Amino acid sequence: MNVIAPDPGKTDxxxxxxxxxxxxxxxxxxxxxxxxRITTAVQDLAETLRLWPLIWTLSVLDIRLRxxxxxxxxxxxxxxxxxxVGAIGFLYSHLxxxxxxxxxxxxxxxxxxxxxxxAITAEGCVCFSQSENMIRAMRMPLSLHATRVVLRNIFxxxxxxxxxxxxxxxxxxxxxxxxxxxxxxxxxWLIDALAIxxxxxxxxxxxxxxxxxIGSVMQIAFYLTPIMWSPTMLAHRxxxxxxxxxxxxxxxxxxxRGPLLGHPLEPQAWLFSIGYTxxxxxxxGFVFIRARPRIAYWV
Amino acid sequence: xxxxxxxxxxxxxxxxxxxxxxxKKTVFAAASGRLGEDRSHRLxxxxxxxxxxxxxxxxxxxxxxxxxxxxxxxxxxMAGIYEPTAGTVTLNGAVxxxxxxxxxxxLELTGRENIRLRGxxxxxxxxxxxxxxxxxxDFAGLGHFLELPVKTYSSGMIVRLGFALxxxxxxxxxxxxxxxxxxxxxxxxxxxxxxxxxVRGAEVLVLSSHSADIIMQWCNRVIWMxxxxxxxxxxxxxxxxxxxxxxxxxxxxxxAARMAA
Numbered sequence: 001m002n003v004i005a006p007d008p009g010k011t012d013x014x015x016x017x018x019x020x021x022x023x024x025x026x027x028x029x030x031x032x033x034x035x036x037r038i039t040t041a042v043q044d045l046a047e048t049l050r051l052w053p054l055i056w057t058l059s060v061l062d063i064r065l066r067x068x069x070x071x072x073x074x075x076x077x078x079x080x081x082x083x084x085v086g087a088i089g090f091l092y093s094h095l096x097x098x099x100x101x102x103x104x105x106x107x108x109x110x111x112x113x114x115x116x117x118x119a120i121t122a123e124g125c126v127c128f129s130q131s132e133n134m135i136r137a138m139r140m141p142l143s144l145h146a147t148r149v150v151l152r153n154i155f156x157x158x159x160x161x162x163x164x165x166x167x168x169x170x171x172x173x174x175x176x177x178x179x180x181x182x183x184x185x186x187x188x189w190l191i192d193a194l195a196i197x198x199x200x201x202x203x204x205x206x207x208x209x210x211x212x213x214i215g216s217v218m219q220i221a222f223y224l225t226p227i228m229w230s231p232t233m234l235a236h237r238x239x240x241x242x243x244x245x246x247x248x249x250x251x252x253x254x255x256x257r258g259p260l261l262g263h264p265l266e267p268q269a270w271l272f273s274i275g276y277t278x279x280x281x282x283x284x285g286f287v288f289i290r291a292r293p294r295i296a297y298w299v
Numbered sequence: 300x301x302x303x304x305x306x307x308x309x310x311x312x313x314x315x316x317x318x319x320x321x322x323k324k325t326v327f328a329a330a331s332g333r334l335g336e337d338r339s340h341r342l343x344x345x346x347x348x349x350x351x352x353x354x355x356x357x358x359x360x361x362x363x364x365x366x367x368x369x370x371x372x373x374x375x376x377m378a379g380i381y382e383p384t385a386g387t388v389t390l391n392g393a394v395x396x397x398x399x400x401x402x403x404x405x406l407e408l409t410g411r412e413n414i415r416l417r418g419x420x421x422x423x424x425x426x427x428x429x430x431x432x433x434x435x436x437d438f439a440g441l442g443h444f445l446e447l448p449v450k451t452y453s454s455g456m457i458v459r460l461g462f463a464l465x466x467x468x469x470x471x472x473x474x475x476x477x478x479x480x481x482x483x484x485x486x487x488x489x490x491x492x493x494x495x496x497x498v499r500g501a502e503v504l505v506l507s508s509h510s511a512d513i514i515m516q517w518c519n520r521v522i523w524m525x526x527x528x529x530x531x532x533x534x535x536x537x538x539x540x541x542x543x544x545x546x547x548x549x550x551x552x553x554x555a556a557r558m559a560a
Contacts, residue, residue: 025389025390025391026379026389026390026394027387027388027389027390028376028379028382028383028387028388028389028390029383029386029387029388030309030382030383030384030385030386030387031382032385050422051419051420051422053419054416054419054420057415057416057419058416061405061408061412061416065405065407065408068407133399133401133403133404134403135380135403136375136380136398136399136403137380137396137398137399137401137402137403138378138380138396138402138403138420139378139379139380139394139396140420293382294313294382296380296381296382297312297313297381298313
Protein backbone atom coordinates (compact mmCIF):
# COMPACT_ATOMS: atom_id res chain seq x y z
CA MET A 1 0.00 0.00 0.00
CA ASN A 2 1.34 3.39 -0.96
CA VAL A 3 2.05 5.80 1.80
CA ILE A 4 0.17 8.92 0.93
CA ALA A 5 1.11 11.81 3.14
CA PRO A 6 -1.87 14.05 3.78
CA ASP A 7 -1.91 17.28 1.87
CA PRO A 8 -2.73 19.84 4.53
CA GLY A 9 -4.12 22.29 1.98
CA LYS A 10 -6.59 19.82 0.52
CA THR A 11 -7.86 17.69 3.32
CA ASP A 12 -8.94 20.33 5.79
CA UNK A 13 -12.38 19.61 7.07
CA UNK A 14 -12.67 21.79 10.10
CA UNK A 15 -15.24 21.68 12.81
CA UNK A 16 -16.32 25.23 11.98
CA UNK A 17 -17.25 24.06 8.49
CA UNK A 18 -19.17 21.35 10.19
CA UNK A 19 -21.71 23.83 11.43
CA UNK A 20 -20.44 24.09 14.97
CA UNK A 21 -19.63 27.41 16.44
CA UNK A 22 -16.05 26.93 17.58
CA UNK A 23 -16.18 30.24 19.39
CA UNK A 24 -18.84 29.08 21.80
CA UNK A 25 -17.02 27.65 24.81
CA UNK A 26 -18.33 24.50 26.42
CA UNK A 27 -18.43 24.80 30.17
CA UNK A 28 -18.88 21.53 32.01
CA UNK A 29 -19.50 22.18 35.67
CA UNK A 30 -20.39 19.85 38.48
CA UNK A 31 -24.17 19.97 38.65
CA UNK A 32 -24.93 20.78 42.23
CA UNK A 33 -28.15 22.76 41.90
CA UNK A 34 -31.46 21.75 40.35
CA UNK A 35 -31.31 24.79 38.07
CA UNK A 36 -27.99 23.66 36.65
CA ARG A 37 -29.17 20.10 36.25
CA ILE A 38 -32.33 21.14 34.42
CA THR A 39 -30.35 23.39 32.07
CA THR A 40 -27.92 20.63 31.14
CA ALA A 41 -30.74 18.12 30.69
CA VAL A 42 -32.52 20.51 28.31
CA GLN A 43 -29.25 21.11 26.43
CA ASP A 44 -28.89 17.35 26.15
CA LEU A 45 -32.30 17.04 24.51
CA ALA A 46 -31.62 20.01 22.19
CA GLU A 47 -28.32 18.46 21.11
CA THR A 48 -30.12 15.19 20.35
CA LEU A 49 -32.54 17.08 18.14
CA ARG A 50 -29.62 18.68 16.30
CA LEU A 51 -28.04 15.28 15.69
CA TRP A 52 -31.13 13.69 14.14
CA PRO A 53 -29.35 12.73 10.87
CA LEU A 54 -26.94 10.68 12.98
CA ILE A 55 -29.78 9.02 14.90
CA TRP A 56 -31.55 8.24 11.64
CA THR A 57 -28.46 6.60 10.15
CA LEU A 58 -27.71 4.69 13.35
CA SER A 59 -31.24 3.30 13.43
CA VAL A 60 -31.23 2.33 9.76
CA LEU A 61 -27.86 0.61 10.21
CA ASP A 62 -29.14 -1.17 13.34
CA ILE A 63 -31.91 -2.78 11.32
CA ARG A 64 -29.75 -3.47 8.30
CA LEU A 65 -27.14 -5.07 10.54
CA ARG A 66 -29.68 -7.38 12.13
CA UNK A 67 -30.47 -8.88 8.74
CA UNK A 68 -27.13 -8.43 6.99
CA UNK A 69 -26.42 -11.46 4.87
CA UNK A 70 -29.97 -12.80 4.96
CA UNK A 71 -31.85 -13.22 1.72
CA UNK A 72 -34.98 -11.26 2.59
CA UNK A 73 -33.26 -8.67 4.76
CA UNK A 74 -35.57 -6.50 6.85
CA UNK A 75 -38.57 -8.09 5.15
CA UNK A 76 -38.12 -10.91 7.61
CA UNK A 77 -39.76 -8.47 10.01
CA UNK A 78 -42.85 -8.35 7.84
CA UNK A 79 -42.82 -12.03 7.05
CA UNK A 80 -42.39 -13.28 10.61
CA UNK A 81 -45.19 -11.02 11.82
CA UNK A 82 -47.41 -12.25 9.00
CA UNK A 83 -46.74 -15.89 9.90
CA UNK A 84 -47.40 -15.18 13.57
CA VAL A 85 -50.65 -13.33 12.90
CA GLY A 86 -51.83 -15.98 10.45
CA ALA A 87 -51.04 -18.96 12.66
CA ILE A 88 -52.32 -17.55 15.92
CA GLY A 89 -55.29 -15.97 14.17
CA PHE A 90 -56.61 -19.24 12.83
CA LEU A 91 -55.78 -21.22 15.96
CA TYR A 92 -57.29 -18.80 18.46
CA SER A 93 -60.34 -17.99 16.40
CA HIS A 94 -61.20 -21.68 16.82
CA LEU A 95 -60.23 -21.80 20.49
CA UNK A 96 -62.20 -18.67 21.34
CA UNK A 97 -65.03 -19.55 18.94
CA UNK A 98 -64.50 -16.32 17.08
CA UNK A 99 -65.24 -15.39 13.54
CA UNK A 100 -61.91 -15.20 11.66
CA UNK A 101 -63.05 -12.14 9.73
CA UNK A 102 -63.53 -10.25 12.99
CA UNK A 103 -60.69 -11.77 14.97
CA UNK A 104 -57.81 -11.53 12.50
CA UNK A 105 -57.91 -7.74 11.99
CA UNK A 106 -58.14 -7.31 15.76
CA UNK A 107 -55.22 -9.65 16.33
CA UNK A 108 -53.03 -8.13 13.63
CA UNK A 109 -53.25 -4.64 15.14
CA UNK A 110 -52.86 -5.95 18.68
CA UNK A 111 -49.80 -8.07 17.98
CA UNK A 112 -48.05 -5.40 15.95
CA UNK A 113 -48.65 -2.77 18.63
CA UNK A 114 -47.58 -5.08 21.41
CA UNK A 115 -44.48 -6.01 19.45
CA UNK A 116 -43.57 -2.31 19.53
CA UNK A 117 -44.29 -2.01 23.26
CA UNK A 118 -42.27 -5.05 24.24
CA ALA A 119 -39.35 -4.11 21.97
CA ILE A 120 -39.25 -0.58 23.40
CA THR A 121 -39.22 -1.85 26.98
CA ALA A 122 -36.67 -4.59 26.31
CA GLU A 123 -34.30 -2.49 24.21
CA GLY A 124 -34.92 0.64 26.28
CA CYS A 125 -33.50 -1.12 29.35
CA VAL A 126 -30.16 -1.57 27.65
CA CYS A 127 -30.09 1.64 25.59
CA PHE A 128 -27.23 3.08 27.64
CA SER A 129 -25.40 -0.06 28.71
CA GLN A 130 -25.30 -1.27 25.12
CA SER A 131 -23.90 2.03 23.82
CA GLU A 132 -21.19 1.90 26.45
CA ASN A 133 -18.29 2.20 24.01
CA MET A 134 -19.86 5.21 22.31
CA ILE A 135 -20.65 6.93 25.61
CA ARG A 136 -17.12 6.46 26.88
CA ALA A 137 -15.44 7.49 23.64
CA MET A 138 -16.92 10.91 22.97
CA ARG A 139 -19.12 13.61 24.36
CA MET A 140 -22.58 12.92 23.13
CA PRO A 141 -26.06 13.81 24.29
CA LEU A 142 -27.30 10.86 26.32
CA SER A 143 -30.92 11.14 25.24
CA LEU A 144 -29.62 10.25 21.77
CA HIS A 145 -29.36 6.60 22.78
CA ALA A 146 -32.97 6.41 23.93
CA THR A 147 -34.11 8.21 20.77
CA ARG A 148 -32.21 5.69 18.68
CA VAL A 149 -34.13 2.80 20.27
CA VAL A 150 -37.43 4.53 19.56
CA LEU A 151 -36.62 5.43 15.97
CA ARG A 152 -35.30 1.95 15.24
CA ASN A 153 -38.53 0.42 16.50
CA ILE A 154 -40.63 2.87 14.52
CA PHE A 155 -38.88 1.48 11.43
CA UNK A 156 -39.73 -2.04 12.59
CA UNK A 157 -43.33 -0.95 13.16
CA UNK A 158 -43.35 0.42 9.62
CA UNK A 159 -42.44 -3.01 8.25
CA UNK A 160 -45.15 -4.63 10.31
CA UNK A 161 -47.82 -2.17 9.22
CA UNK A 162 -47.80 -3.98 5.89
CA UNK A 163 -49.31 -7.01 7.64
CA UNK A 164 -52.18 -4.95 9.08
CA UNK A 165 -52.84 -3.35 5.70
CA UNK A 166 -52.94 -6.74 3.98
CA UNK A 167 -55.27 -8.21 6.61
CA UNK A 168 -57.58 -5.20 6.31
CA UNK A 169 -57.54 -5.52 2.54
CA UNK A 170 -58.36 -9.26 2.65
CA UNK A 171 -61.34 -8.70 4.91
CA UNK A 172 -62.37 -5.51 3.11
CA UNK A 173 -62.25 -3.34 6.19
CA UNK A 174 -62.11 0.36 5.51
CA UNK A 175 -61.44 2.47 8.59
CA UNK A 176 -64.06 5.14 9.00
CA UNK A 177 -63.47 8.87 9.18
CA UNK A 178 -63.64 8.61 12.96
CA UNK A 179 -60.33 6.76 12.97
CA UNK A 180 -58.40 9.97 12.40
CA UNK A 181 -57.92 9.97 16.19
CA UNK A 182 -55.06 7.51 15.69
CA UNK A 183 -52.95 10.51 14.71
CA UNK A 184 -52.99 12.13 18.17
CA UNK A 185 -52.73 8.60 19.57
CA UNK A 186 -49.50 8.09 17.63
CA UNK A 187 -48.14 11.33 19.07
CA UNK A 188 -48.97 10.10 22.56
CA TRP A 189 -47.26 6.77 21.85
CA LEU A 190 -44.16 8.55 20.59
CA ILE A 191 -43.90 10.57 23.81
CA ASP A 192 -44.47 7.46 25.91
CA ALA A 193 -41.90 5.45 23.97
CA LEU A 194 -39.22 8.11 24.46
CA ALA A 195 -40.04 8.57 28.13
CA ILE A 196 -40.08 4.86 28.89
CA UNK A 197 -36.82 4.04 27.12
CA UNK A 198 -35.07 6.97 28.80
CA UNK A 199 -36.42 5.91 32.19
CA UNK A 200 -35.73 2.20 31.81
CA UNK A 201 -32.35 2.90 30.20
CA UNK A 202 -31.22 4.86 33.25
CA UNK A 203 -32.42 2.21 35.69
CA UNK A 204 -30.97 -0.51 33.48
CA UNK A 205 -27.57 1.21 33.48
CA UNK A 206 -27.56 1.60 37.25
CA UNK A 207 -29.13 -1.71 38.28
CA UNK A 208 -28.23 -4.61 36.05
CA UNK A 209 -31.18 -6.66 37.28
CA UNK A 210 -33.67 -4.38 35.59
CA UNK A 211 -33.68 -5.90 32.08
CA UNK A 212 -34.73 -9.43 33.17
CA UNK A 213 -37.26 -8.02 35.64
CA ILE A 214 -38.84 -5.85 32.95
CA GLY A 215 -38.80 -8.85 30.63
CA SER A 216 -40.88 -10.95 33.00
CA VAL A 217 -43.22 -8.09 33.85
CA MET A 218 -43.91 -7.49 30.18
CA GLN A 219 -44.48 -11.18 29.61
CA ILE A 220 -47.18 -11.19 32.27
CA ALA A 221 -48.60 -7.91 31.00
CA PHE A 222 -48.94 -9.49 27.57
CA TYR A 223 -51.26 -12.18 28.92
CA LEU A 224 -53.16 -9.88 31.27
CA THR A 225 -53.81 -7.18 28.71
CA PRO A 226 -56.46 -7.78 26.07
CA ILE A 227 -54.02 -8.39 23.23
CA MET A 228 -54.90 -11.90 22.08
CA TRP A 229 -58.37 -11.69 23.52
CA SER A 230 -60.79 -8.82 23.48
CA PRO A 231 -62.63 -7.80 26.66
CA THR A 232 -65.98 -8.70 25.09
CA MET A 233 -64.89 -12.36 24.78
CA LEU A 234 -64.57 -12.74 28.53
CA ALA A 235 -67.22 -10.26 29.59
CA HIS A 236 -69.61 -13.03 30.58
CA ARG A 237 -67.08 -14.37 33.09
CA UNK A 238 -66.70 -11.05 34.84
CA UNK A 239 -62.96 -11.27 34.51
CA UNK A 240 -62.26 -8.54 32.09
CA UNK A 241 -63.32 -5.61 34.29
CA UNK A 242 -60.45 -6.19 36.70
CA UNK A 243 -57.85 -6.62 33.97
CA UNK A 244 -59.08 -3.74 31.89
CA UNK A 245 -60.03 -0.95 34.20
CA UNK A 246 -56.68 -0.27 35.84
CA UNK A 247 -54.42 -1.46 33.07
CA UNK A 248 -52.44 1.38 31.48
CA UNK A 249 -51.53 -0.81 28.54
CA UNK A 250 -55.18 -1.43 27.76
CA UNK A 251 -56.11 2.25 27.49
CA UNK A 252 -53.06 3.04 25.41
CA UNK A 253 -53.61 0.11 23.06
CA UNK A 254 -57.31 0.86 22.85
CA UNK A 255 -56.90 4.46 21.64
CA UNK A 256 -55.00 3.06 18.64
CA ARG A 257 -56.95 -0.13 18.06
CA GLY A 258 -60.53 0.99 18.75
CA PRO A 259 -60.83 3.69 16.09
CA LEU A 260 -59.15 1.54 13.41
CA LEU A 261 -61.54 -1.35 14.02
CA GLY A 262 -64.51 0.98 14.30
CA HIS A 263 -65.17 -0.04 17.88
CA PRO A 264 -66.73 2.61 20.09
CA LEU A 265 -64.13 3.99 22.47
CA GLU A 266 -64.82 4.31 26.17
CA PRO A 267 -64.57 8.03 26.91
CA GLN A 268 -62.17 7.48 29.77
CA ALA A 269 -59.66 5.67 27.51
CA TRP A 270 -58.25 8.97 26.28
CA LEU A 271 -58.44 10.56 29.70
CA PHE A 272 -56.50 7.72 31.30
CA SER A 273 -54.01 7.55 28.41
CA ILE A 274 -53.18 11.22 28.75
CA GLY A 275 -52.98 10.85 32.52
CA TYR A 276 -50.60 7.88 32.34
CA THR A 277 -48.47 9.70 29.76
CA UNK A 278 -48.27 12.79 31.94
CA UNK A 279 -47.16 10.76 34.95
CA UNK A 280 -44.62 8.85 32.90
CA UNK A 281 -43.14 12.02 31.40
CA UNK A 282 -42.86 13.64 34.82
CA UNK A 283 -41.19 10.59 36.34
CA UNK A 284 -38.86 10.09 33.40
CA GLY A 285 -37.95 13.78 33.28
CA PHE A 286 -37.22 13.82 37.00
CA VAL A 287 -35.01 10.74 36.81
CA PHE A 288 -33.22 11.99 33.70
CA ILE A 289 -32.49 15.41 35.20
CA ARG A 290 -31.17 13.81 38.36
CA ALA A 291 -29.21 10.90 36.93
CA ARG A 292 -27.91 12.28 33.61
CA PRO A 293 -24.47 13.40 34.89
CA ARG A 294 -23.89 9.94 36.39
CA ILE A 295 -24.86 7.77 33.43
CA ALA A 296 -21.35 7.84 31.93
CA TYR A 297 -20.02 6.46 35.23
CA TRP A 298 -22.58 3.67 35.38
CA VAL A 299 -22.32 2.15 31.92
CA UNK B 300 -8.58 30.91 20.39
CA UNK B 301 -8.49 27.32 21.52
CA UNK B 302 -7.81 26.75 25.18
CA UNK B 303 -8.77 24.55 28.09
CA UNK B 304 -9.43 25.76 31.62
CA UNK B 305 -9.57 23.22 34.40
CA UNK B 306 -10.67 24.63 37.70
CA UNK B 307 -10.61 22.61 40.93
CA UNK B 308 -11.71 19.51 39.09
CA UNK B 309 -12.56 16.48 41.18
CA UNK B 310 -14.00 13.22 40.00
CA UNK B 311 -15.00 10.27 42.09
CA UNK B 312 -16.29 6.97 40.85
CA UNK B 313 -19.08 5.29 42.73
CA UNK B 314 -18.43 1.67 43.65
CA UNK B 315 -21.76 -0.02 43.26
CA UNK B 316 -21.01 -3.49 42.21
CA UNK B 317 -19.28 -4.68 45.35
CA UNK B 318 -21.15 -7.14 47.51
CA UNK B 319 -19.30 -6.83 50.74
CA UNK B 320 -18.76 -3.17 51.25
CA UNK B 321 -17.01 -3.31 54.53
CA UNK B 322 -14.50 -5.89 53.36
CA LYS B 323 -13.83 -3.99 50.19
CA LYS B 324 -13.48 -0.80 52.15
CA THR B 325 -10.82 -2.16 54.44
CA VAL B 326 -8.82 -3.73 51.66
CA PHE B 327 -8.88 -0.69 49.40
CA ALA B 328 -8.37 1.81 52.16
CA ALA B 329 -5.28 -0.02 53.28
CA ALA B 330 -4.04 -0.23 49.70
CA SER B 331 -4.36 3.34 48.49
CA GLY B 332 -5.89 5.77 50.92
CA ARG B 333 -7.93 7.12 48.01
CA LEU B 334 -11.21 5.64 49.05
CA GLY B 335 -13.75 7.88 50.60
CA GLU B 336 -17.41 8.33 51.19
CA ASP B 337 -19.54 10.96 49.59
CA ARG B 338 -22.30 12.91 51.29
CA SER B 339 -24.81 10.11 51.02
CA HIS B 340 -22.28 7.57 52.37
CA ARG B 341 -21.70 5.79 49.11
CA LEU B 342 -18.32 4.24 48.68
CA UNK B 343 -16.36 6.15 46.05
CA UNK B 344 -12.90 6.10 44.51
CA UNK B 345 -11.48 9.58 44.18
CA UNK B 346 -9.99 9.38 40.72
CA UNK B 347 -9.10 13.06 40.47
CA UNK B 348 -8.64 15.47 43.34
CA UNK B 349 -8.77 19.24 43.03
CA UNK B 350 -6.96 19.68 39.74
CA UNK B 351 -6.48 23.14 38.24
CA UNK B 352 -4.48 24.17 35.18
CA UNK B 353 -4.85 26.10 31.95
CA UNK B 354 -3.76 25.11 28.47
CA UNK B 355 -3.37 27.74 25.80
CA UNK B 356 -2.89 27.81 22.06
CA UNK B 357 0.21 25.92 21.03
CA UNK B 358 0.48 23.97 24.25
CA UNK B 359 1.38 20.32 23.78
CA UNK B 360 0.84 18.70 27.11
CA UNK B 361 2.15 15.28 28.04
CA UNK B 362 0.50 13.45 30.92
CA UNK B 363 2.68 10.98 32.80
CA UNK B 364 2.17 8.90 35.90
CA UNK B 365 1.87 5.31 36.97
CA UNK B 366 -1.10 3.14 36.04
CA UNK B 367 -4.22 4.31 37.82
CA UNK B 368 -2.82 7.77 38.51
CA UNK B 369 -5.84 9.33 36.80
CA UNK B 370 -4.45 10.16 33.35
CA UNK B 371 -7.22 8.59 31.34
CA UNK B 372 -9.90 9.88 33.69
CA UNK B 373 -8.46 13.37 33.27
CA UNK B 374 -8.57 12.98 29.47
CA UNK B 375 -12.17 11.79 29.67
CA UNK B 376 -13.08 14.72 31.87
CA MET B 377 -11.43 17.11 29.41
CA ALA B 378 -13.37 15.49 26.59
CA GLY B 379 -16.59 16.14 28.48
CA ILE B 380 -17.43 12.46 28.87
CA TYR B 381 -17.24 12.32 32.64
CA GLU B 382 -19.01 15.21 34.24
CA PRO B 383 -17.09 16.54 37.23
CA THR B 384 -18.12 15.72 40.77
CA ALA B 385 -16.79 19.15 41.70
CA GLY B 386 -15.19 21.99 39.79
CA THR B 387 -15.44 22.94 36.13
CA VAL B 388 -13.90 22.15 32.77
CA THR B 389 -14.15 24.90 30.16
CA LEU B 390 -13.34 24.06 26.56
CA ASN B 391 -12.82 26.76 23.97
CA GLY B 392 -12.71 25.06 20.62
CA ALA B 393 -13.73 21.84 18.94
CA VAL B 394 -12.46 18.79 20.79
CA UNK B 395 -11.55 15.38 19.45
CA UNK B 396 -10.65 12.63 21.87
CA UNK B 397 -8.74 9.52 20.85
CA UNK B 398 -9.19 7.60 24.03
CA UNK B 399 -9.32 4.03 22.86
CA UNK B 400 -8.66 2.55 19.43
CA UNK B 401 -12.26 1.48 18.91
CA UNK B 402 -13.41 5.04 19.59
CA UNK B 403 -17.04 4.22 19.77
CA UNK B 404 -16.87 2.54 16.39
CA UNK B 405 -19.38 -0.20 15.82
CA LEU B 406 -17.29 -3.27 15.09
CA GLU B 407 -20.06 -4.94 13.12
CA LEU B 408 -20.25 -2.06 10.65
CA THR B 409 -17.81 -1.51 7.82
CA GLY B 410 -15.06 1.07 7.99
CA ARG B 411 -16.92 3.23 5.49
CA GLU B 412 -20.11 3.16 7.52
CA ASN B 413 -18.22 4.08 10.66
CA ILE B 414 -16.64 7.04 8.89
CA ARG B 415 -20.09 8.14 7.77
CA LEU B 416 -21.37 7.96 11.34
CA ARG B 417 -18.47 10.06 12.56
CA GLY B 418 -19.15 12.62 9.85
CA UNK B 419 -22.78 12.83 10.89
CA UNK B 420 -21.73 13.15 14.53
CA UNK B 421 -19.64 16.15 13.56
CA UNK B 422 -22.56 17.61 11.63
CA UNK B 423 -20.99 17.29 8.17
CA UNK B 424 -23.01 17.52 4.97
CA UNK B 425 -23.12 14.64 2.49
CA UNK B 426 -20.40 16.02 0.19
CA UNK B 427 -18.11 16.60 3.16
CA UNK B 428 -18.72 13.04 4.33
CA UNK B 429 -17.61 11.78 0.90
CA UNK B 430 -14.47 13.89 1.22
CA UNK B 431 -13.96 12.56 4.73
CA UNK B 432 -14.26 8.99 3.51
CA UNK B 433 -11.68 9.44 0.78
CA UNK B 434 -9.35 11.35 3.08
CA UNK B 435 -9.51 8.68 5.77
CA UNK B 436 -9.14 5.92 3.19
CA ASP B 437 -6.01 7.56 1.79
CA PHE B 438 -4.41 8.18 5.13
CA ALA B 439 -5.25 4.90 6.81
CA GLY B 440 -4.29 2.96 3.68
CA LEU B 441 -6.91 0.29 4.31
CA GLY B 442 -7.82 -0.25 0.65
CA HIS B 443 -10.65 -2.72 0.21
CA PHE B 444 -10.84 -3.40 3.92
CA LEU B 445 -12.89 -0.22 4.15
CA GLU B 446 -15.85 -2.21 2.79
CA LEU B 447 -15.49 -4.94 5.42
CA PRO B 448 -16.75 -4.97 9.00
CA VAL B 449 -14.29 -3.39 11.42
CA LYS B 450 -14.24 -6.59 13.48
CA THR B 451 -12.24 -8.24 10.69
CA TYR B 452 -9.44 -5.66 11.06
CA SER B 453 -6.17 -6.27 12.83
CA SER B 454 -5.55 -4.10 15.87
CA GLY B 455 -3.03 -2.05 13.93
CA MET B 456 -5.62 -1.37 11.22
CA ILE B 457 -8.14 -0.25 13.82
CA VAL B 458 -5.56 2.15 15.24
CA ARG B 459 -4.88 3.54 11.77
CA LEU B 460 -8.55 3.96 11.01
CA GLY B 461 -9.20 5.58 14.39
CA PHE B 462 -6.31 7.98 14.08
CA ALA B 463 -7.14 8.93 10.51
CA LEU B 464 -10.77 9.46 11.45
CA UNK B 465 -10.04 11.58 14.48
CA UNK B 466 -7.54 13.80 12.74
CA UNK B 467 -9.30 14.12 9.37
CA UNK B 468 -11.83 16.46 10.89
CA UNK B 469 -9.38 19.07 12.08
CA UNK B 470 -9.93 19.47 15.80
CA UNK B 471 -8.75 22.52 17.65
CA UNK B 472 -8.10 20.47 20.74
CA UNK B 473 -6.83 16.91 20.43
CA UNK B 474 -6.81 14.58 23.41
CA UNK B 475 -4.92 11.32 22.93
CA UNK B 476 -4.29 8.27 25.03
CA UNK B 477 -1.17 6.19 24.56
CA UNK B 478 -2.72 3.50 22.34
CA UNK B 479 -1.51 5.42 19.32
CA UNK B 480 1.84 3.77 19.93
CA UNK B 481 0.30 0.49 18.85
CA UNK B 482 0.82 1.50 15.21
CA UNK B 483 3.79 0.17 13.25
CA UNK B 484 6.88 2.31 12.69
CA UNK B 485 5.95 3.63 9.25
CA UNK B 486 2.52 4.56 10.49
CA UNK B 487 3.98 6.33 13.52
CA UNK B 488 6.00 8.51 11.14
CA UNK B 489 2.88 9.39 9.20
CA UNK B 490 0.95 10.02 12.40
CA UNK B 491 3.69 12.28 13.68
CA UNK B 492 3.73 14.20 10.44
CA UNK B 493 0.00 14.70 10.59
CA UNK B 494 0.02 15.68 14.24
CA UNK B 495 2.80 18.15 13.64
CA UNK B 496 0.82 19.81 10.87
CA UNK B 497 -2.04 20.09 13.30
CA VAL B 498 0.00 21.38 16.19
CA ARG B 499 1.75 23.87 13.95
CA GLY B 500 -1.68 25.33 13.36
CA ALA B 501 -1.43 26.36 17.02
CA GLU B 502 -3.93 23.86 18.37
CA VAL B 503 -3.88 22.23 21.77
CA LEU B 504 -2.64 18.67 22.18
CA VAL B 505 -2.89 16.57 25.30
CA LEU B 506 -1.13 13.21 25.16
CA SER B 507 -1.09 10.62 27.87
CA SER B 508 1.80 8.23 27.51
CA HIS B 509 4.22 5.96 29.30
CA SER B 510 6.79 6.47 26.58
CA ALA B 511 9.21 9.19 27.64
CA ASP B 512 10.87 9.62 24.25
CA ILE B 513 7.49 10.25 22.54
CA ILE B 514 6.68 12.84 25.18
CA MET B 515 10.06 14.51 24.67
CA GLN B 516 9.49 14.71 20.94
CA TRP B 517 5.89 15.80 20.89
CA CYS B 518 5.30 17.82 24.03
CA ASN B 519 6.42 21.16 25.37
CA ARG B 520 4.84 20.77 28.78
CA VAL B 521 4.38 17.81 31.10
CA ILE B 522 2.06 17.17 34.01
CA TRP B 523 2.95 14.34 36.38
CA MET B 524 -0.16 12.76 37.81
CA UNK B 525 0.08 10.86 41.04
CA UNK B 526 -2.81 9.37 42.99
CA UNK B 527 -5.33 11.60 41.23
CA UNK B 528 -3.41 14.77 41.91
CA UNK B 529 -0.97 16.95 39.99
CA UNK B 530 2.42 16.13 41.44
CA UNK B 531 4.48 18.35 39.14
CA UNK B 532 3.89 20.60 36.13
CA UNK B 533 6.61 22.05 33.89
CA UNK B 534 8.90 21.60 30.87
CA UNK B 535 9.22 17.95 29.70
CA UNK B 536 12.90 17.43 30.45
CA UNK B 537 12.68 18.74 34.02
CA UNK B 538 9.63 16.70 34.94
CA UNK B 539 10.80 13.54 33.20
CA UNK B 540 14.15 13.78 34.93
CA UNK B 541 12.39 13.79 38.28
CA UNK B 542 9.92 11.08 37.24
CA UNK B 543 12.21 8.53 35.62
CA UNK B 544 15.15 6.63 37.08
CA UNK B 545 18.37 8.26 35.75
CA UNK B 546 19.36 5.45 33.36
CA UNK B 547 15.86 5.34 31.77
CA UNK B 548 15.86 9.10 31.45
CA UNK B 549 19.21 9.05 29.65
CA UNK B 550 18.03 6.26 27.34
CA UNK B 551 14.79 8.12 26.50
CA UNK B 552 16.72 11.32 25.88
CA UNK B 553 19.07 9.53 23.50
CA UNK B 554 16.12 7.88 21.71
CA ALA B 555 14.36 11.20 21.31
CA ALA B 556 17.49 12.82 19.95
CA ARG B 557 17.91 9.95 17.48
CA MET B 558 14.30 10.27 16.28
CA ALA B 559 14.56 14.03 15.90
CA ALA B 560 17.76 13.75 13.84
